[in-house]
Amino acid sequence: MENLADRVSKALLPGAYLVEIFPILSSLPLFLSKWKRDAQRDFRSFSKVFEDMFLSIKDKFVKGEEQPDSFCATLAETQKRHRMSDLECAWLAGMLYGAGQETTSTALKWFFLCMTIFPHVQEKAHGELDRVVGRARLPSFSDMKHLHYIRAIVKEVLRWQVPLPLGLPHTTTEDDYYEGHFIRKGTICTVNVMGLHRNQQIYGPDADEFRPDRYLNDEGMIKDENSDGHFAYGFGHRTCVGRHVANNSLFITIATILWAMTISPIKETNGSGNSIKPNLGGEFGIFWRPKPFDFSTKPRFDDAKILIQQARDDIN
Numbered sequence: 171m172e173n174l175a176d177r178v179s180k181a182l183l184p185g186a187y188l189v190e191i192f193p194i195l196s197s198l199p200l201f202l203s204k205w206k207r208d209a210q211r212d213f214r215s216f217s218k219v220f221e222d223m224f225l226s227i228k229d230k231f232v233k234g235e236e237q238p239d240s241f242c243a244t245l246a247e248t249q250k251r252h253r254m255s256d257l258e259c260a261w262l263a264g265m266l267y268g269a270g271q272e273t274t275s276t277a278l279k280w281f282f283l284c285m286t287i288f289p290h291v292q293e294k295a296h297g298e299l300d301r302v303v304g305r306a307r308l309p310s311f312s313d314m315k316h317l318h319y320i321r322a323i324v325k326e327v328l329r330w331q332v333p334l335p336l337g338l339p340h341t342t343t344e345d346d347y348y349e350g351h352f353i354r355k356g357t358i359c360t361v362n363v364m365g366l367h368r369n370q371q372i373y374g375p376d377a378d379e380f381r382p383d384r385y386l387n388d389e390g391m392i393k394d395e396n397s398d399g400h401f402a403y404g405f406g407h408r409t410c411v412g413r414h415v416a417n418n419s420l421f422i423t424i425a426t427i428l429w430a431m432t433i434s435p436i437k438e439t440n441g442s443g444n445s446i447k448p449n450l451g452g453e454f455g456i457f458w459r460p461k462p463f464d465f466s467t468k469p470r471f472d473d474a475k476i477l478i479q480q481a482r483d484d485i486n
Contacts, residue, residue, distance in 0.1 A: 179455035220260035335364035
């Protein structure tokens with residue numbers, strides 16, 4: 171899925187292929203059109219992966235074998251009614267998974283980077299986890315209503331380094347005006363989400379800073395329970411339908427990571443003992459990913475590793 175996201179990110183970047191500037195090149199035969207050959211190669215490769223995964227679930231359904239509820243299981247049950255081919259089902263499941271996987275994994279990469287750069291944020295999170303959860307068990311979803319600072323970290327990661335800085339294109343459904351500018355019906359509009367997230371009129375004079383406390387009131391609680399506090403999930407009727415799953419996934423993952431370990435930057439090897447800070451620049455593509463960086467981790471207390479392993483064994 172990382173490979174798929176990487177290919178899509180590069181392919182969708184405006185100007186990635188010369189044919190976008192000179193559309194007449196689309197008439198060239200296949201042997202002179204490397205972008206077409208690359209697209210066909212990728213389609214065949216990913217189709218095989220997705221079909222193999224979907225058919226492994228479908229085969230169990232056909233044989234009447236018991237299996238856990240899943241999106242693919244539902245697709246297999248309703249495939250004939252919806253008149254969908256195996257290939258269509260496979261790609262539908264693959265895209266649904268890929269959409270959540272890319273944004274969630276990218277947000278987690280930025281989270282690790284933030285923890286290496288802002289140790290005071292990590293220390294405050296550790297304090298809240300020790301106070302609410304303790305060290306005898308792992309965090310759970312029932313702790314969410316009490317872990318306000320952890321939730322604020324999730325919000326601030328998505329605001330400070332949004333995974334999709336230009337969002338998804340929208341099209342106007344009717345003629346409109348904005349600040350004196352006429353926008354025709356059918357105009358494709360792209361929103362500068364990163365720019366909105368750094369807008370001082372919205373987030374204050376410290377909009378460029380990573381500060382989870384901006385989402386908390388004087389009592390240390392989330393200010394607005396009905397608002398994400400950022401635009402990472404889009405706007406209006408096309409808001410990401412999986413945003414609640416994404417928020418829950420990021421919350422429990424970040425809470426568990428911070429409960430179990432301390433994240434630190436690595437040190438220079440020249441004997442100075444200075445920390446090597448990650449590069450805040452992102453990688454080239456429509457997805458805003460951090461450039462590769464190193465960090466170190468260590469368990470926060472003696473039983474952390476044992477409790478994590480026990481939880482893993484219970485799931486397996």
